[in-house]
Amino acid sequence: MGEQLTIGELASRTGVAASALRYWEELGLLPAPARVSGQRRYPPSAVGLVGVVVLLRDVGFTLREIKAFIASRSPTGEGWRELYQRKLAELDQRIAQAQVARTAIAHGFACPHKDIFECSNFANGVAAILAGCSLEEAHSQVHSH
Structure with missing residues (x-):
């Protein structure tokens, strides 16, 4: 199963409060993690995904827009451009x-x-x-x- 991070470890590595991580998970910004004895266990890749959310939030995207951004990922990789274009106009x-x-x-x-x-x-x-x-x-x- 490899290295798995607790929510506390993910919070520590990203500087994002555990309560915010749980909220982002509830909103669908972060995928539901595996559970071990009822405790969340995140893959190391979750650090990068949290970083994406923080970056987009810091440049002005709302959490709803971030969710759309994450969902817009496609094999062609072009879905995010429309979201960026709208945010630039705003x-x-x-x-x-x-x-x-x-x-x-x-x-x-x-x-x-x-x-x-x-x-x-x-x-x-x-x-x-x-x-x-x-x-x-x-x-x-x-x-x-």
Whole structure:
């Protein structure tokens, strides 16, 4: 049967809590391991699979997306590309939103008023948001005058 790892050993080798490993198993991210006297026993290859889950989580994939990624493995090896393409588009959108937010905050930080609630630009930005504008539209409106 070769070297088998307990859940504690797998947790130690990967830096992932045993409770998270059990949860990932429950979600189907990790295959159900063999059992010896009721205790989980993982093959050494489980270390690499946990590493894949951690990497994908750290770059922004949700656990649901990671499950789809793992399930997308096929003989042609192309299933993951669509998932990566969608995640890149999502990240590009989030980066653009973060850049708009950063610009708005930097302008607010540079406001000469002691109390930002006294700033007409701030008040106009709030009004634009309440009127249904996106942050980017509100910021453009405030600074186009």
